[in-house]
Amino acid sequence: MSLPAKKAINIDENITHYVYKMLNHESILKYDESKCIECGFCHRVCPVTVSIYNEPLKKTAIGTPKEMNIESDKKIVVDVNKCIWCGSCTWICPGYTLELLINGEKKLLLVENGSLAEFEEETRTLENGQKVRKVVEGSITITNKEKDNKKIDAFCDECSVGALSREGKEIIIDKDKCILCFKCTEAAKNYDNIEVKVYRDRFKKVKGEPSSVWNGIMLRVLGKEGKIKGIMSRSQNKLADSVMRLMGKETREEI
Numbered sequence: 001m002s003l004p005a006k007k008a009i010n011i012d013e014n015i016t017h018y019v020y021k022m023l024n025h026e027s028i029l030k031y032d033e034s035k036c037i038e039c040g041f042c043h044r045v046c047p048v049t050v051s052i053y054n055e056p057l058k059k060t061a062i063g064t065p066k067e068m069n070i071e072s073d074k075k076i077v078v079d080v081n082k083c084i085w086c087g088s089c090t091w092i093c094p095g096y097t098l099e100l101l102i103n104g105e106k107k108l109l110l111v112e113n114g115s116l117a118e119f120e121e122e123t124r125t126l127e128n129g130q131k132v133r134k135v136v137e138g139s140i141t142i143t144n145k146e147k148d149n150k151k152i153d154a155f156c157d158e159c160s161v162g163a164l165s166r167e168g169k170e171i172i173i174d175k176d177k178c179i180l181c182f183k184c185t186e187a188a189k190n191y192d193n194i195e196v197k198v199y200r201d202r203f204k205k206v207k208g209e210p211s212s213v214w215n216g217i218m219l220r221v222l223g224k225e226g227k228i229k230g231i232m233s234r235s236q237n238k239l240a241d242s243v244m245r246l247m248g249k250e251t252r253e254e255i
Contacts, residue, residue: 006080018078020085027085028101029078035097035130036075037160040182042089042098043067044220047213048082062089088217091116094132094179115213120205124177127162134179136221138200142171142184146193155194158187 009017018029043063061082065072068079076097087100087108099106110116121133146152147169156164156171163177164184171194180200188196200222 006083008078008080016074016078018080018083018085020080020083026103029083029085029087029090030099030101031074031076031078032097032099033074033076035095037095037097037132037181038064038075038183039094039160039179040186041092041094041135041221042076044182045088045092045217047086047088047216048084086110088116092135092217092221094135094181096131096133110213114208115211116217117203117209117211117214118207119203120207122204124161124179126177132161132179135204136180136200137202137204138180138198140173140175140178140180140184140199141197142173143195143197144169144171144193146191151191152194155184155187155191159184 004020004022006020007018009019011017014032014034016031016033018031020027043060046060046062048061060067060079061084062068062076062078065074065077068077070077070079085100087110090098090100091108091111100108102109108116111118119135121135123131123133125131142164144152146155149166149169152166152169152171156166158164159178160181160183161177161179163174163179165172165174180198182198185196185198188194202222203218
């Protein structure tokens with residue numbers, strides 16, 4: 001086998017190792033299908049992604065098979081030719097589905113060198129016993145004009161953390177379960193009479209100083225409003241905009 005080598009290895013029916021092997025260095029992005037809640041966070045923080053927020057994803061290294069144009073029965077797949085094994089997806093993954101191993105040790109170098117901030121997480125336990133974490137604060141509003149109970153129930157079942165239920169014709173949100181992910185907003189696209197708006201205002205109790213990478217991540221996850229609320233100075237905003245230009249998108253924002 002020639003080095004460096006990049007490949008995907010199916011360890012068992014649930015575990016896939018995405019491997020980058022060099023002579024004295026091996027990085028493994030471990031994906032556990034059984035824990036994946038299809039939240040949508042991972043491909044939004046992937047730095048390989050060129051387009052951001054409310055635009056079609058382009059050139060991302062991780063995502064659903066449909067987004068990646070890769071045939072697979074997995075919920076999430078990784079393109080080893082694009083992945084840079086940075087660990088951004090593992091840093092935010094609510095379901096502890098993704099782990100980055102560097103020479104066998106769990107490490108997040110972007111956190112260690114200060115490029116990504118640490119944040120306080122709120123761990124919750126699903127009915128099946130699985131642990132998930134909430135990493136952002138905000139709110140969610142669902143407008144339901146659907147009259148068919150079966151369709152309403154089907155929509156509620158889309159939620160991976162069991163936060164949605166139906167009472168009569170009303171969709172009830174259990175805020176103690178909701179993690180403000182992207183699952184129901186994506187699902188709502190398939191329901192003509194159901195509209196979902198999620199406002200992600202900020203990460204939970206950020207530790208450390210924001211960096212240009214961190215500001216770029218905030219824009220992708222929180223959107224423009226969340227970015228404005230989360231940035232503490234005009235100079236940091238300029239850093240975020242410079243990251244956006246590097247990703248091929250220029251914007252002008254008044255703060």
